[in-house]
Amino acid sequence: MEAKSTANGAEELESGARRKFPTDKGKQYEMQRLKDRRTMALHHVTNQINKMKPLLVDFNNEVSVEMEGLNSLLVELQAARDNYLDALENESDIISANSWYEVHDGDVFKFKQSVCEYLSKAKIHRSAELDTVVSNRSHHSGKSYHSRRWSSSSTSS
Numbered sequence: 189m190e191a192k193s194t195a196n197g198a199e200e201l202e203s204g205a206r207r208k209f210p211t212d213k214g215k216q217y218e219m220q221r222l223k224d225r226r227t228m229a230l231h232h233v234t235n236q237i238n239k240m241k242p243l244l245v246d247f248n249n250e251v252s253v254e255m256e257g258l259n260s261l262l263v264e265l266q267a268a269r270d271n272y273l274d275a276l277e278n279e280s281d282i283i284s285a286n287s288w289y290e291v292h293d294g295d296v297f298k299f300k301q302s303v304c305e306y307l308s309k310a311k312i313h314r315s316a317e318l319d320t321v322v323s324n325r326s327h328h329s330g331k332s333y334h335s336r337r338w339s340s341s342s343t344s345s
Contacts, residue, residue: 222272229265230292236261237299244306247313255303262296 210218236258243249269289276282 219272219275222268222275226265226268226272229261229268233258233261233265233292233296237296240299240303244302247310251303251306251310258300 236254240251240254240258243251243254269285273282273285276285
């Protein structure tokens with residue numbers, strides 16, 4: 189019997205298929221690492237939101253560029269969340285992790301709504317500015333045309 193187990197051990201070593209079974213401490217460490225990664229991903233999202241909030245007061249900045257950064261951070265948060273959920277085995281832990289995410293996702297969703305409103309207002313604002321510029325140019329063009337006509341008619345008389 190001992191010869192059989194030794195032969196199996198030798199085969200496993202040769203094929204490189206030695207199996208490792210994580211200890212409880214190893215599992216706890218891995219769970220904490222995944223949980224910390226999820227928390228850090230949320231931290232990065234929150235920092236990006238805080239960076240963007242002051243930009244939503246003025247229409248003369250590039251919020252859309254910052255929004256791209258936020259979207260990539262949200263992808264990282266989603267991946268960290270999925271990895272953490274995949275590692276969970278206990279149903280109550282899964283429910284707790286999902287509710288944690290839903291709370292934070294709701295906050296991010298509200299912020300993204302405010303960014304969409306900002307972008308809509310900025311588009312209207314820029315359109316109005318463009319209309320004003322075009323109107324002023326045509327108004328000035330008209331004045332110069334009329335003033336040229338008037339000056340030419342007065343010099344001829």
